[in-house]
Amino acid sequence: MRDLLLGHSTDLTSLPWVGHHTRNWEPEPIRFIASRLIAKTLDASDAYEERTRNPAKRARLVQPFLPPS
Structure with missing residues (x-):
């Protein structure tokens, strides 16, 4: 925290989650x-x-989003 406040560039201040x-x-x-x-x-x-014992056409709408069977 001190290095960040003082603007120093250190190994800790260059970590990916800093800032x-x-x-x-x-x-x-x-x-x-x-x-x-x-x-x-x-x-x-x-x-x-x-x-109805008939295939539902609306099921084809979501087919691209389902995992392969």
Whole structure:
């Protein structure tokens, strides 16, 4: 702390986390909302397929976001 206050450049003041600035807004809310939408879409697809015995076309909307099977 002393070196930072005095403006000295030392091994400790050059560490990557000294003076590091993080982003103002993290993308976590977007990931949470997306995961909830995907889960709800898959739940609705399952209900549709069970009710009608036909494949649900809406399941294809989330296919790119699912892990490979």
